[in-house]
Amino acid sequence: METIRRTKVVDLLKRRDFGAMVNVKGWVRTRRGSKQVNFIALNDGSTINNVQIVVDLANFSDELVKLVTTGACLSVNGELVESLGSGQACEIQAREIEVLGTCDNTYPLQKKGHTMEFLREIAHLRPRTNTFGAVFRIRHNMAIAIHRFFHEHGFFYFHTPLITASDCEGAGQMFQVTTLNLYDLKKDENGSIIYDDDFFGKQASLTVSGQLEGELAATALGAIYTFGPTFRAENSNTPRHLAEFWMVEPEVAFADLHDLMDLEEEFIKYCVQWALDNCRDDLEFLNKMVDKGLIERLQKVVETEFVRLPYTEGIKILEDAIAGGHKFEFPVYWGCDLASEHERYLVEQHFQKPVIMTDYPKEIKAFYMKQNADGKTVQGTDVLFPQIGEIIGGSVREENYDKLMTRITELNIPMKDMWWYLDTRKYGTCPHAGFGLGFERLLLFVTGMANIRDVIPFPRTPHNADF
Ligand code: 4AD
Numbered sequence: 009m010e011t012i013r014r015t016k017v018v019d020l021l022k023r024r025d026f027g028a029m030v031n032v033k034g035w036v037r038t039r040r041g042s043k044q045v046n047f048i049a050l051n052d053g054s055t056i057n058n059v060q061i062v063v064d065l066a067n068f069s070d071e072l073v074k075l076v077t078t079g080a081c082l083s084v085n086g087e088l089v090e091s092l093g094s095g096q097a098c099e100i101q102a103r104e105i106e107v108l109g110t111c112d113n114t115y116p117l118q119k120k121g122h123t124m125e126f127l128r129e130i131a132h133l134r135p136r137t138n139t140f141g142a143v144f145r146i147r148h149n150m151a152i153a154i155h156r157f158f159h160e161h162g163f164f165y166f167h168t169p170l171i172t173a174s175d176c177e178g179a180g181q182m183f184q185v186t187t188l189n190l191y192d193l194k195k196d197e198n199g200s201i202i203y204d205d206d207f208f209g210k211q212a213s214l215t216v217s218g219q220l221e222g223e224l225a226a227t228a229l230g231a232i233y234t235f236g237p238t239f240r241a242e243n244s245n246t247p248r249h250l251a252e253f254w255m256v257e258p259e260v261a262f263a264d265l266h267d268l269m270d271l272e273e274e275f276i277k278y279c280v281q282w283a284l285d286n287c288r289d290d291l292e293f294l295n296k297m298v299d300k301g302l303i304e305r306l307q308k309v310v311e312t313e314f315v316r317l318p319y320t321e322g323i324k325i326l327e328d329a330i331a332g333g334h335k336f337e338f339p340v341y342w343g344c345d346l347a348s349e350h351e352r353y354l355v356e357q358h359f360q361k362p363v364i365m366t367d368y369p370k371e372i373k374a375f376y377m378k379q380n381a382d383g384k385t386v387q388g389t390d391v392l393f394p395q396i397g398e399i400i401g402g403s404v405r406e407e408n409y410d411k412l413m414t415r416i417t418e419l420n421i422p423m424k425d426m427w428w429y430l431d432t433r434k435y436g437t438c439p440h441a442g443f444g445l446g447f448e449r450l451l452l453f454v455t456g457m458a459n460i461r462d463v464i465p466f467p468r469t470p471h472n473a474d475f
């Protein structure tokens with residue numbers, strides 16, 4: 009076969025230099041046709057669109073054509089020609105075909121219309137479907153958007169550790185990291201495990217958040233963000249929870265509650281606009297096949313001003329709804345942790361806009377949130393989104409040493425793990441604020457996919473760590 013420099017399908021489909029000899033490589037999506045001529049739809053993952061290969065059967069052996077099955081990998085040399093059929097401007101008139109990899113009829117992606125559940129069982133192959141190709145190209149684009157946003161706004165990308173000894177959220181949902189022999193654990197006279205011989209010489213876990221280390225960096229570099237995997241051993245089998253998910257966590261010195269809310273809103277809008285500007289083909293596909301309201305919803309979020317709503321007012325709205333006959337499964341009262349049905353009522357029915365809820369009761373929020381003068385509430389913010397519920401959790405941080413210490417003591421947080429965090433409040437403390445955005449929750453919103461397991465390549469959930 010003649011050596012011709014490969015063109016990616018995404019670039020090829022833009023070319024108009026008809027008559028040129030080109031090479032494409034990719035996987036067969038379909039082959040159809042008559043006794044004289046076959047049409048191969050070839051996809052190489054660079055775009056949702058396939059290139060059509062026209063095969064004049066008189067020029068190719070039966071043995072070769074027989075190997076051109078769904079899923080097979082081909083290299084094709086041919087002439088770029090204007091396409092007469094509708095859909096695409098150009099196609100390839102095949103001159104030479106090499107089968108790089110055959111694919112027999114046990115290939116599970118023969119037909120269209122598999123369920124998402126089935127595709128999860130073949131997560132090693134599902135990126136080859138149109139839907140997952142689109143989702144993972146958008147996932148890449150959202151990561152790029154995040155880095156661009158922060159870079160353009162003067163934030164530094166700061167890498168926080170994945171292995172840690174502190175539980176940022178204090179929720180006790182950490183996966184332990186150990187090299188101890190679990191069949192032969194040494195214990196002291198109280199029955200507690202002795203960690204002296206463990207790898208780190210103490211109990212260590214996978215991080216639930218990079219925030220605490222991010223705060224250290226913000227008090228030095230001014231504005232930072234961390235973007236990496238986080239781990240939570242919460243036994244939540246819901247369409248919105250993963251045991252391993254990616255979180256984006258900016259932290260900004262000298263920011264107050266209003267700066268924080270402005271940043272949250274501007275950041276999300278930037279990411280959504282990026283998708284609209286850079287992922288058009290994939291969004292149009294998802295809009296057609298997965299969620300008919302998708303593009304309109306994305307457009308709307310970019311144009312809408314988010315509602316800013318103190319928790320106490322939110323509770324009043326929910327109580328009024330109940331008084332008016334609305335039924336919720338879980339009770340509503342001042343002090344309750346809102347359930348997703350409550351959040352969705354506010355966002356989808358009452359306001360029909362994203363809501364940034366603020367000033368939560370301190371009892372339902374983490375120790376690090378800045379305490380308000382009322383003694384009851386803290387300056388936490390949750391950004392609540394249609395369909396998703398909570399997409400961001402953040403707060404102004406308690407920068408006052410004594411107040412922070414009092415809270416740490418009240419909550420019985422082990423002091424010996426916290427000394428370095430408290431040091432920032434001793435040495436030139438400053439007001440600062442930050443948030444965490446669940447990357448996969450953002451992707452749920454941007455792709456219109458219904459289950460968080462379908463926006464990460466290899467989901468980790470309770471009883472599932474395959475692939
Ligand atoms: O609200 P969370 O727990 O906040 C924090 O971890 C803070 N330390 C962030 C900060 O202020 N720097 O988590 C932040 C976000 C949530 O709003 C949600 O979008 C996502 O992370 N999230 C999850 N996403 C998928 N699966 C899970 N189990 C998640 N838990 C939280």
Ligand code: MG
Nearest residue numbers: 390398400401
């Ligand atoms: Mg939260």
